[in-house]
Amino acid sequence: MEEGALVFSQDGKILDCNSSAEIITGYSGFELHTVFFSSLLSNREDYLSIRKALEKEVYHINSFDMVRKNGEHYTSKLKISKTEIGQSTQLFLVTFGNSSFQSRAEQELLVARKIYENIEEGVLYTDRKGKILSVNPAFEIVTGYLEEEVLGKNPNILQSGYHQADFYQALWKDVHEKGYWRGEIWNKRKNGEIFPEWLTISSISNEYGRVTNYVAVFSDITDRKQKEKQIQKLSNYDALTGTTNRYILSQELLRLIETANKYNQLLAVLFLDLDRFKVINETLGHSYGDLLLKKVASRIKGMLKNKDLIARFGGDEFVIVLPNIKHAKEAVQVSEDIIQALEQPFFLDNQEVYATTSIGISLYPHDGDGVDLLIKNAEKAMHKAKLNGGSNFELFYKELQPLNESRRIILENGLRKAIENDELMLYYQPQASLKTGQLTGVEALLRWHHSELGYISPGEFIPIAEETGLIIPISEWVINQACEDVKRLHVSGHTNLKIGINISGVHFSQSDFVKKVSGIIQNTNINPYNVDLELTESMIMPNAEDSIEKLVRLKRMGLKLSIDDFGTGYSSLSYLPRFPIDTLKIDQSFVRNLMSVKGDAAIIKAIITMAKTLQLDIIAEGVEDEKQLDFLKQEKCDIIQGFYLSKPIPFPELVQFLEMWNPDMLSGK
Numbered sequence: 001m002e003e004g005a006l007v008f009s010q011d012g013k014i015l016d017c018n019s020s021a022e023i024i025t026g027y028s029g030f031e032l033h034t035v036f037f038s039s040l041l042s043n044r045e046d047y048l049s050i051r052k053a054l055e056k057e058v059y060h061i062n063s064f065d066m067v068r069k070n071g072e073h074y075t076s077k078l079k080i081s082k083t084e085i086g087q088s089t090q091l092f093l094v095t096f097g098n099s100s101f102q103s104r105a106e107q108e109l110l111v112a113r114k115i116y117e118n119i120e121e122g123v124l125y126t127d128r129k130g131k132i133l134s135v136n137p138a139f140e141i142v143t144g145y146l147e148e149e150v151l152g153k154n155p156n157i158l159q160s161g162y163h164q165a166d167f168y169q170a171l172w173k174d175v176h177e178k179g180y181w182r183g184e185i186w187n188k189r190k191n192g193e194i195f196p197e198w199l200t201i202s203s204i205s206n207e208y209g210r211v212t213n214y215v216a217v218f219s220d221i222t223d224r225k226q227k228e229k230q231i232q233k234l235s236n237y238d239a240l241t242g243t244t245n246r247y248i249l250s251q252e253l254l255r256l257i258e259t260a261n262k263y264n265q266l267l268a269v270l271f272l273d274l275d276r277f278k279v280i281n282e283t284l285g286h287s288y289g290d291l292l293l294k295k296v297a298s299r300i301k302g303m304l305k306n307k308d309l310i311a312r313f314g315g316d317e318f319v320i321v322l323p324n325i326k327h328a329k330e331a332v333q334v335s336e337d338i339i340q341a342l343e344q345p346f347f348l349d350n351q352e353v354y355a356t357t358s359i360g361i362s363l364y365p366h367d368g369d370g371v372d373l374l375i376k377n378a379e380k381a382m383h384k385a386k387l388n389g390g391s392n393f394e395l396f397y398k399e400l401q402p403l404n405e406s407r408r409i410i411l412e413n414g415l416r417k418a419i420e421n422d423e424l425m426l427y428y429q430p431q432a433s434l435k436t437g438q439l440t441g442v443e444a445l446l447r448w449h450h451s452e453l454g455y456i457s458p459g460e461f462i463p464i465a466e467e468t469g470l471i472i473p474i475s476e477w478v479i480n481q482a483c484e485d486v487k488r489l490h491v492s493g494h495t496n497l498k499i500g501i502n503i504s505g506v507h508f509s510q511s512d513f514v515k516k517v518s519g520i521i522q523n524t525n526i527n528p529y530n531v532d533l534e535l536t537e538s539m540i541m542p543n544a545e546d547s548i549e550k551l552v553r554l555k556r557m558g559l560k561l562s563i564d565d566f567g568t569g570y571s572s573l574s575y576l577p578r579f580p581i582d583t584l585k586i587d588q589s590f591v592r593n594l595m596s597v598k599g600d601a602a603i604i605k606a607i608i609t610m611a612k613t614l615q616l617d618i619i620a621e622g623v624e625d626e627k628q629l630d631f632l633k634q635e636k637c638d639i640i641q642g643f644y645l646s647k648p649i650p651f652p653e654l655v656q657f658l659e660m661w662n663p664d665m666l667s668g669k
Helices: 018-026 044-056 105-117 135-143 165-178 220-236 246-260 279-286 286-301 328-342 371-387 398-416 456-469 471-491 513-524 544-556 588-592 596-614 626-634 651-660
Strands: 003-009 014-015 058-066 074-083 089-096 122-126 132-135 180-188 192-204 209-221 264-276 309-314 317-325 346-348 351-355 357-364 393-395 424-433 437-450 454-456 496-504 531-536 560-566 584-588 617-618 639-641
Touching: 014 132, 044 058, 044 286, 058 346, 058 351, 058 544, 074 192, 074 209, 105 496, 122 135, 135 496, 165 180, 165 192, 246 264, 246 309, 246 317, 246 371, 246 471, 264 286, 264 328, 264 371, 279 286, 279 351, 286 309, 286 317, 286 328, 286 351, 317 328, 328 357, 357 371, 371 393, 398 617, 424 651, 437 456, 437 471, 437 639, 454 456, 456 471, 471 496, 471 531, 471 651, 496 560, 544 560, 584 588, 584 596, 588 596, 596 617, 596 626
Parallel strands: 357 393, 437 496, 496 531, 531 560, 560 584, 584 617, 617 639
Antiparallel strands: 003 014, 003 089, 058 074, 074 089, 122 132, 122 209, 180 192, 192 209, 264 317, 264 357, 309 317, 346 351, 424 437, 424 639, 437 454
């Protein structure tokens, strides 16, 4: 009778056996699969000694007292070998019972075939000279070689050429001295593809300690390596844009500062922020915003030198480091080139989008000698560029820091008391019909006269008000004051005059917005037909369905509704007919350039045509000269607004303007 053979796992559970093992132990194959190897030994201490021995060696032989299923004791010589699969899994092969007429190597080969024919790891079995005797199906799948193609050959047919001779010398030294080697190795498939694998090579010795065979168990770790590479990339680079991330920026900038200091070099830090990213992101959605960031990063990277560094700092902010420049003019030139490049349109899934940038520049060592200070000062310069209108750059200067920080604190504190101190006021800009020459309405524009700093630009204090939430009480004051003022005009005889009131996105997003507006209309006792709420595309598009619900409620109150700055928000035109609006206001940027930029004239024509089709009125903002006026008349625009009629003026001057206005001044009669 042949020897019994079985396999047990690291936890001692029997995984497989041959028929002789069933006969010797008295258990059926099914029963052996439900017991642990230790239950076959009469003394548990023997099992512990076996495991302890196998921790130090891969092969163990000894005689042990064993017990059959019926309780009968017998002594058997156990021959146990350890094999590792992958990096963490171990299996133990056991032969026992009667002496075999076959060599142990042949017997173990038979057992190994049965065990490994269905496992995912590749198995390679050789004689003592390295000649391949057998491989399992997984070997064929991983390497691409069929068994008949490799039998009798040396495993070096798999060598990739990636490793030097000393690598293999060290590998076989471990096998000969320790009995095994395990580690990562790069091999080559039949098709020539090089791949990484986790390999364990074990030597198998006979009872006299002579090596008779080698078994190699390996697993393809290409996926794991790719994941490691991806993790490494994610730890160093921004996942969206592929630029360096914030952490690596700090490390690299520190290194570049040290080099600049050592060799007395000049270094520039550029802080970039996209001017209109929030509008695009909210209007088109975050997927388009992400796509825009990728295209912006790609366009900028194409303009930089290999030595330069670009990193995504956060959101729509980027930091560029220009090492070893000869003069600050180089940083200025790069900034101008980037600004000009980003002024060209981006195409996002056939959607044309414009995204300008504001850039702040700081220089080492003039503006700081550390990473944080250089970036912080460049950011401050960037904010100054934004206050100057955006799409430009600003060099940091020392006076900028205390001015910006202290001024913002003063403005924020001042805004909290502006209404109480009666510092807010409304200016009004008239609107007139191109058909009749009659004044049809006025737009209310908020102004602030600070008790210490004087007049503050809305472009400076409105963002602070929105960030702090102060825009909500301020907006309610504006609506109330505008309604009171226009009611006074109605009483004085200008009964058909409408008042246009700009609505903040922060205010509009409040759940009680409609209720608050309704309360002001009722309290001021004004005809809601004469109140025109002006909203922007970027305000109503992000949550279009919710916006429609609010607009319908406002419309039912009798209020007029306008879309302000139309053409700059990139809204979905499919939603436009669903909004219960009365008027489209063409943004002044199109009107300003209509005589010099051919495309702007075409845009205005298209907007007017579309508005007429949807039965909407059209107001053109920013009209300043007769050429613009004549063009708008020709295209049958309904109403104009701008310096051609009047600059924004306070209420007392508005009253005088209305009294002096002659419709013939516009109609040309």
